[in-house]
Amino acid sequence: MTTEIDGKQTGVLDRSRLALQDDFLRAAVRFTADRLRGKKRIATESLGNWETWRERGMQIRSHTVANLDYYLAQFTENVEAAGGHVHFADDAAEAAQTVMNILMEKQARSVVKSKSMVSEEIGINHLLEEHGIEVVETDLGEYIVQLARETPSHIIIPAIHKNRRQIKDLFTEAGGENLTTDTKTLTAFARNTMRNKFLRADVGITGCNFGIAESGSVVLFTNEGNADMVTNLPKTHIVLMGMERLLPAFADLEVMANLLPRAATGQSITTYMSVITGNRRRGDIDGAQEMHLIVLDNGRSRQIGDAKMQSVLNCIRCGACLNVCPVYRQIGGHAYGSVYPGPIGAVLSPVLNEGEKYADLPYASSLCGACSEACPVKIPLHDLLVHLRQRHVEHGHTKTMERLAFRGFKVAFSRPNRLNLAIKMARLGQKALVRNGHIESTLGPLKGWTAGRDAPTVAKQSFHDRWRTLQSELQTQHNHALEPKAERGGDVE
Amino acid sequence: MESYRDEHEHEEGHMMKVSLFVTCLVDNLYPQVGEAMVRLLDHLGVEVDFPQAQTCCGQPAFNSGYVDEARASAKTLLDAFEDANYVISPSGSCTGMVHHYYEEMFADDPKRVRQAVDLADKSYEFSQFLVNVLGVTDIGAFFPYSVTYHPSCHGSRLLGVKDEPLQLLRNVRGLELIDLPYDTDCCGFGGTFAVKMGDISTAMVTEKVSHVRETGARVLVGVDMGCLMNIGGRISREGEQVRVMHLAELLYEGVQAGVSD
Ligand code: SF4
Numbered sequence: 246m247t248t249e250i251d252g253k254q255t256g257v258l259d260r261s262r263l264a265l266q267d268d269f270l271r272a273a274v275r276f277t278a279d280r281l282r283g284k285k286r287i288a289t290e291s292l293g294n295w296e297t298w299r300e301r302g303m304q305i306r307s308h309t310v311a312n313l314d315y316y317l318a319q320f321t322e323n324v325e326a327a328g329g330h331v332h333f334a335d336d337a338a339e340a341a342q343t344v345m346n347i348l349m350e351k352q353a354r355s356v357v358k359s360k361s362m363v364s365e366e367i368g369i370n371h372l373l374e375e376h377g378i379e380v381v382e383t384d385l386g387e388y389i390v391q392l393a394r395e396t397p398s399h400i401i402i403p404a405i406h407k408n409r410r411q412i413k414d415l416f417t418e419a420g421g422e423n424l425t426t427d428t429k430t431l432t433a434f435a436r437n438t439m440r441n442k443f444l445r446a447d448v449g450i451t452g453c454n455f456g457i458a459e460s461g462s463v464v465l466f467t468n469e470g471n472a473d474m475v476t477n478l479p480k481t482h483i484v485l486m487g488m489e490r491l492l493p494a495f496a497d498l499e500v501m502a503n504l505l506p507r508a509a510t511g512q513s514i515t516t517y518m519s520v521i522t523g524n525r526r527r528g529d530i531d532g533a534q535e536m537h538l539i540v541l542d543n544g545r546s547r548q549i550g551d552a553k554m555q556s557v558l559n560c561i562r563c564g565a566c567l568n569v570c571p572v573y574r575q576i577g578g579h580a581y582g583s584v585y586p587g588p589i590g591a592v593l594s595p596v597l598n599e600g601e602k603y604a605d606l607p608y609a610s611s612l613c614g615a616c617s618e619a620c621p622v623k624i625p626l627h628d629l630l631v632h633l634r635q636r637h638v639e640h641g642h643t644k645t646m647e648r649l650a651f652r653g654f655k656v657a658f659s660r661p662n663r664l665n666l667a668i669k670m671a672r673l674g675q676k677a678l679v680r681n682g683h684i685e686s687t688l689g690p691l692k693g694w695t696a697g698r699d700a701p702t703v704a705k706q707s708f709h710d711r712w713r714t715l716q717s718e719l720q721t722q723h724n725h726a727l728e729p730k731a732e733r734g735g736d737v738e
Numbered sequence: 739m740e741s742y743r744d745e746h747e748h749e750e751g752h753m754m755k756v757s758l759f760v761t762c763l764v765d766n767l768y769p770q771v772g773e774a775m776v777r778l779l780d781h782l783g784v785e786v787d788f789p790q791a792q793t794c795c796g797q798p799a800f801n802s803g804y805v806d807e808a809r810a811s812a813k814t815l816l817d818a819f820e821d822a823n824y825v826i827s828p829s830g831s832c833t834g835m836v837h838h839y840y841e842e843m844f845a846d847d848p849k850r851v852r853q854a855v856d857l858a859d860k861s862y863e864f865s866q867f868l869v870n871v872l873g874v875t876d877i878g879a880f881f882p883y884s885v886t887y888h889p890s891c892h893g894s895r896l897l898g899v900k901d902e903p904l905q906l907l908r909n910v911r912g913l914e915l916i917d918l919p920y921d922t923d924c925c926g927f928g929g930t931f932a933v934k935m936g937d938i939s940t941a942m943v944t945e946k947v948s949h950v951r952e953t954g955a956r957v958l959v960g961v962d963m964g965c966l967m968n969i970g971g972r973i974s975r976e977g978e979q980v981r982v983m984h985l986a987e988l989l990y991e992g993v994q995a996g997v998s999d
């Protein structure tokens with residue numbers, strides 16, 4: 246909740262208001278989300294038995310997370326056996342400091358990165374720039390976002406909020422000449438710019454899609470092949486990995502390699518899959534001479550043991566939940582104000598950063614369940630959102646007015662006769678507000694509703710009130726002929 | 739049309755009995771929906787009873803994180819429907835609540851858990867009951883208008899009500915069913931979400947109404963009054979001339995027309 250707009254503290258609702266006025270942004274998000282949804286449908290249908298694949302994916306991830314201590318020990322042991330250095334970081338600051346220490350030791354002046362959400366989580370770019378170290382994002386989407394001095398607004402499509410024209414302008418500003426909005430021209434510019442950076446970079450930083458415990462391998466999925474450059478050309482390779490991103494064995498990778506690209510972008514397979522086991526050894530023709538793996542906790546281990554929340558660690562960061570989310574569709578990613586947007590962000594952000602900062606995110610959902618249905622590893626995201634709201638209430642963090650309202654709910658709804666009384670009062674209370682059979686007033690506690698919609702009125706007679714008459718009427722006329730009954734809503738005609 | 743009663747009464751010698759779970763929203767804002775349901779069930783030869791002690795499934799409180807408050811209200815349902823054979827509601831969302839959260843909500847109370855499991859086993863959303871229990875897909879209705887159908891999120895995703903309403907609609911004579919683009923996208927209701935995050939919710943329902951408009955249908959039908967209240971509220975604010983109806987209302991009106999037809 247600490248993002249500032251004009252010097253004021255704001256929450257997700259305020260930030261959304263800005264996004265809702267941005268027609269470019271909303272059109273761009275809708276356009277890409279629609280494409281991804283369509284492609285995903287085709288890619289999952291052509292695979293067949295998608296539900297069985299999801300079930301299998303969920304089992305693998307749940308098993309891994311439930312035995313994380315075991316697999317993490319096995320993984321890190323194998324990374325070290327393969328010549329890698331392993332560092333553990335309790336929080337974002339520690340991880341960032343570890344990166345800095347390595348860069349200092351290497352006297353690095355220039356860094357190339359492939360896409361990594363953990364690197365966003367620890368805010369590394371900012372820190373490097375402060376120390377005068379050049380950082381270049383080599384994933385096309387990340388590069389665009391970097392040029393725009395923004396953060397990713399989607400975990401798979403970082404620049405989903407940008408359209409071609411905006412991208413062309415950014416590239417022109419960065420030195421591109423005679424650019425058009427054509428994909429080929431734009432990617433050619435990025436490719437040429439990056440080639441030099443790759444050759445010059447001292448250190449390459451990547452994320453980690455999956456760590457394979459049985460071998461200590463780091464697996465990276467990309468569509469541009471940039472990870473291969475980042476991990477091979479610079480002398481030093483740093484891997485940033487969330488502590489839960491493990492799979493027990495290569496056999497499990499087969500399931501994930503089927504689930505992840507299909508769920509993420511509707512591709513039946515990722516274009517490049519890079520598997521890196523340790524550093525370059527004698528006889529290897531490529532690979533970094535030194536490899537460092539930084540394992541980040543940052544609130545993750547706190548969720549282990551909480552029967553409900555633990556499943557959030559199953560996430561494989563595919564972004565499918567964002568693509569189907571009707572809230573994300575309207576407001577885009579930045580309105581969430583956190584590194585991880587969309588449904589997974591609304592769960593993960595307040596879990597990783599306890600306290601007030603992201604406490605309102607679980608409320609930015611209509612609980613429609615589209616996310617849970619889309620998730621390739623079956624995380625019940627909408628249940629987790631409710632669970633977080635429950636935590637919020639238990640910790641006494643909700644507003645007094647809201648608590649009073651629900652106390653009133655309890656009193657009224659625990660006894661039918663009390664409810665009856667409450668409804669009678671509501672019927673009286675609404676009198677002043679009713680116009681043309683509904684409520685249009687944009688003031689009062691329901692203004693969130695009435696600002697955009699008319700509200701219905703409490704019926705003159707509740708169903709409870711009508712029942713006796715209805716029942717005796719039906720009893721007396723039991724010759725199955727249906728009597729036409731008046732008292733209907735307005736007709737179509 | 740031969741009604742369910744004609745077929746079954748002499749076979750089994752007694753009428754099927756169901757209990758109506760009217761839901762708080764229909765009870766107080768849309769009682770005509772409950773009435774249409776009762777009349778249709780009666781028409782099909784099903785005897786309906788209405789236990790007075792029911793209030794609300796507790797979902798508004800539960801989804802806002804107030805479990806204790808939700809339980810207080812849910813208990814009224816557990817008690818009211820203790821002896822019921824079938825519990826039929828006009829809402830996939832409220833029945834979904836019973837199915838998915840009651841057992842967990844009362845986990846610390848063995849007696850209540852038993853009641854919760856029992857209630858979930860015998861609870862059906864209206865169209866589900868008609869199609870899957872009664873085996874009725876053609877209710878003998880006549881409704882000569884173009885209609886588009888919005889599948890509510892909880893009904894379709896939590897409870898699995900997918901094709902049942904469409905089966906019933908396809909068999910209504912005179913009715914032209916038009917597919918709603920982006921039909922499975924949420925309308926933005928979400929209970930307190932619609933008030934708390936009013937602007938986001940309004941953006942969502944505005945998109946939903948734009949798709950309804952694209953269909954050119956004269957009637958929007960659904961199986962959940964929460965969503966229909968939301969979409970209807972926006973339709974009315976935009977001055978659209980689309981009539982918003984619960985499936986039970988449409989079928990009941992159609993049966994009346996079918997009888998006199
Ligand atoms: S929560 Fe599920 S759908 Fe969302 S990013 Fe993670 S794995 Fe993908």
